[in-house]
Amino acid sequence: MIRPMLGEAWLAMGANRLRTALTMLGMVIGVGAVVIMMAIGQGAQYAVQQTISTMGSNLFIVLAGSFTTAGVRSGSAGGPTLTVADAEAIAELEGVVNVAPTHQGRRQLLYGSQNWNANVIGTTPPYLDARAWTIANGAAFGDSDVRSATRVALIGKTTAQNLFGDENPVGKTMRIQQNPFLVIGVLASKGQNLDGNDQDDTVIIPLTTAQRKVFGTPFLGAVRMIMVQADSAENMQRVMDNVESLLRQRHRLREGMPNDFFMRNLSAAAESEAETTRTMSILLGAIASISLLVGGIGIMNIMLVSVTERTREIGIRMAIGARQRDILTQFLLEAVMISFAGCLLGLLLGLIIALAINAITGMVIVISGGAALVAFAVAATVGIFFGWYPAQKAARLDPIEALRYQ
Amino acid sequence: MSEPVIRVVGLRKSYATAAGEFPALKGVDLAVRPGEYIAIMGPSGSGKSTFMNLLGCLDTPSAGDYFLAGENVAHLSPDALARLRNRTLGFVFQGFNLLPRMSLQDNVALPLVYAGVDKDTRRAAAQRMLEKVGLGRYAESLPSRISGGQQQRVAIARALVNKPQLILADEPTGNLDSHTSEEIMALFGELNAEGITIVLVTHEADVAAHAKRQVRFLDGEIVSDRLTAEIVEQHA
Numbered sequence: 001m002i003r004p005m006l007g008e009a010w011l012a013m014g015a016n017r018l019r020t021a022l023t024m025l026g027m028v029i030g031v032g033a034v035v036i037m038m039a040i041g042q043g044a045q046y047a048v049q050q051t052i053s054t055m056g057s058n059l060f061i062v063l064a065g066s067f068t069t070a071g072v073r074s075g076s077a078g079g080p081t082l083t084v085a086d087a088e089a090i091a092e093l094e095g096v097v098n099v100a101p102t103h104q105g106r107r108q109l110l111y112g113s114q115n116w117n118a119n120v121i122g123t124t125p126p127y128l129d130a131r132a133w134t135i136a137n138g139a140a141f142g143d144s145d146v147r148s149a150t151r152v153a154l155i156g157k158t159t160a161q162n163l164f165g166d167e168n169p170v171g172k173t174m175r176i177q178q179n180p181f182l183v184i185g186v187l188a189s190k191g192q193n194l195d196g197n198d199q200d201d202t203v204i205i206p207l208t209t210a211q212r213k214v215f216g217t218p219f220l221g222a223v224r225m226i227m228v229q230a231d232s233a234e235n236m237q238r239v240m241d242n243v244e245s246l247l248r249q250r251h252r253l254r255e256g257m258p259n260d261f262f263m264r265n266l267s268a269a270a271e272s273e274a275e276t277t278r279t280m281s282i283l284l285g286a287i288a289s290i291s292l293l294v295g296g297i298g299i300m301n302i303m304l305v306s307v308t309e310r311t312r313e314i315g316i317r318m319a320i321g322a323r324q325r326d327i328l329t330q331f332l333l334e335a336v337m338i339s340f341a342g343c344l345l346g347l348l349l350g351l352i353i354a355l356a357i358n359a360i361t362g363m364v365i366v367i368s369g370g371a372a373l374v375a376f377a378v379a380a381t382v383g384i385f386f387g388w389y390p391a392q393k394a395a396r397l398d399p400i401e402a403l404r405y406q
Numbered sequence: 407m408s409e410p411v412i413r414v415v416g417l418r419k420s421y422a423t424a425a426g427e428f429p430a431l432k433g434v435d436l437a438v439r440p441g442e443y444i445a446i447m448g449p450s451g452s453g454k455s456t457f458m459n460l461l462g463c464l465d466t467p468s469a470g471d472y473f474l475a476g477e478n479v480a481h482l483s484p485d486a487l488a489r490l491r492n493r494t495l496g497f498v499f500q501g502f503n504l505l506p507r508m509s510l511q512d513n514v515a516l517p518l519v520y521a522g523v524d525k526d527t528r529r530a531a532a533q534r535m536l537e538k539v540g541l542g543r544y545a546e547s548l549p550s551r552i553s554g555g556q557q558q559r560v561a562i563a564r565a566l567v568n569k570p571q572l573i574l575a576d577e578p579t580g581n582l583d584s585h586t587s588e589e590i591m592a593l594f595g596e597l598n599a600e601g602i603t604i605v606l607v608t609h610e611a612d613v614a615a616h617a618k619r620q621v622r623f624l625d626g627e628i629v630s631d632r633l634t635a636e637i638v639e640q641h642a
Contacts, residue, residue, distance in 0.1 A: 003525075004519050004525070011507050011508070012507075015507055312503075313505055316503045316505065317505075317516070317520075318464075318488065318491075319462070319464065319491060319497050319499075319503075320491065320492065320497065320516060320517045320520065320564065321488055321489065321491045321492020321493070321517050321520040321521065321568075322488060322492075322520050323484070323485045323488040323489075323520070324484055324485065324488075325485075326520055399464045400459055400464050400465055403464075403499075403503070
């Protein structure tokens with residue numbers, strides 16, 4: 001039953017090509033708009049995801065608490081409340097992947113006649129894993145360097161360029177506050193973080209070296225900050241809670257006493273940024289689908305005209321035995337075919353324009369099969385929804401009236 | 407005698423108009439036996455078209471019973487009526503009513519589409535019918551390429567394709583010249599000779615003269631019902 005009707009729907013579409021083409025145009029523009037908007041929205045989401053992944057995922061930091069001397073409050077991480085032993089204890093917790101006690105600050109660097117101010121981070125090897133940082137050139141320092149406080153450094157791309165120019169920094173000796181450091185590796189570039197800070201303007205040195213030679217420390221083993229990486233986003237909150245209760249226990253804080261440390265979720269900010277782009281891409285899709293709706297109304301309009309024009313044909317078909325549902329199917333099929341053909345062309349058009357946008361502006365676009373599938377489902381729904389009323393009207397015609405129609 | 411193909415008992419049909427109920431048919435009784443060839447005559451407004459619409463299952467009566475092939479169809483659902491139009495009846499119209507975008511073969515095969523017959527069988531049956539009316543070689547042509555008389559032959563082929571028990575023809579020669587009309591009436595004569603029951607509506611006496619029995623309508627009632635042979639005798 002459906003097969004001969006498909007052929008007839010094809011004939012009917014071919015009978016007035018210009019009209020069919022114009023009707024389709026509504027769907028072409030609608031689907032095209034949805035495809036382009038989704039490609040751009042998903043592209044923006046992808047770009048944000050990329051930035052987030054350079055920061056390292058599922059990270060939080062524990063900062064040493066503040067302390068007050070003679071009414072002067074120190075600000076966070078001012079007090080000597082966190083120790084390397086705390087970090088070692090946190091590493092034993094379930095769900096913790098990497099733990100890195102760190103101490104950082106800006107310091108002046110010297111090499112030959114050049115000098116440069118960069119962010120100096122004193123830490124342990126797990127820091128590189130937690131931040132998903134790789135070595136582009138040279139090698140990382142190991143636990144033995146931390147134990148013996150060797151004066152070695154890993155430097156970021158920006159630092160390398162400003163201090164060493166075109167020279168290969170690996171094997172060179174630079175100075176941080178009079179202390180010579182051997183550069184053993186250059187870090188792979190990460191670009192900016194979400195705050196716009198250049199993550200490549202960095203020097204990473206062993207924690208112990210940093211404490212003894214660069215920053216100084218109230219007592220050996222005290223750290224200002226511990227970076228912790230959880231194994232998954234779902235476990236994040238649980239791990240944070242466990243760390244909090246562990247530290248309270250280790251610091252012998254009684255019920256009701258405030259924490260002598262702070263905790264901050266680094267991924268939260270990134271997630272809210274991702275949420276914003278997600279909202280934006282949904283909004284873009286919603287606006288684009290309004291044009292799909294308009295396209296659908298165009299189909300309904302033309303199908304109504306078609307039913308009126310073909311009243312006599314409908315009468316003839318009924319006289320020779322077409323049931324109401326046969327007439328309904330025929331007109332519905334026609335509407336769906338127009339809708340589908342329009343959708344296919346729209347998909348193609350959207351794809352071409354999205355690729356053109358990418359080629360011309362360099363904007364990141366992501367074309368997913370899911371978006372195409374959604375567009376198709378919508379086109380079928382639009383065809384059936386807007387084709388239903390005209391088809392119903394055709395099927396309900398009185399055969400005698402229809403046969404008399406001129 | 408065999409069971410009638412059509413038996414109509416006290417058939418009434420009235421329409422609501424601005425001036426009140428208008429009775430188009432005021433109680434009609436008629437029986438048509440298999441193999442009969444009947445002409446229904448009468449001036450316009452006599453109720454013959456209303457009667458044909460009821461016979462053709464395009465409409466339902468206000469009162470009375472209509473037995474088609476033994477089944478009372480007076481109050482069937484639209485789908486059941488569509489099935490009867492498809493399988494039991496064959497229509498021939500004054501205006502031919504072929505679908506202009508389809509080839510002649512597809513036109514003839516259309517009732518078989520609605521009967522759910524597969525493609526090869528449809529094509530073969532349609533071709534057989536086209537050959538029967540002498541137009542086998544035009545199978546792939548469009549209706550606009552052939553003459554009015556030929557179009558009416560195609561319409562007859564379409565009416566026959568589903569092997570109906572009855573052919574209903576409404577002014578089948580109304581749009582044709584006298585020579586072509588003769589050809590079409592000859593074709594009806596041949597079909598009747600093969601045993602097909604035919605009911606045709608006409609207002610032309612010489613067309614009615616081809617039928618074996620003539621029924622005359624006036625003001626919604628049958629006023630005469632005689633065999634053509636008797637009428638000829640009377641005039642002789």
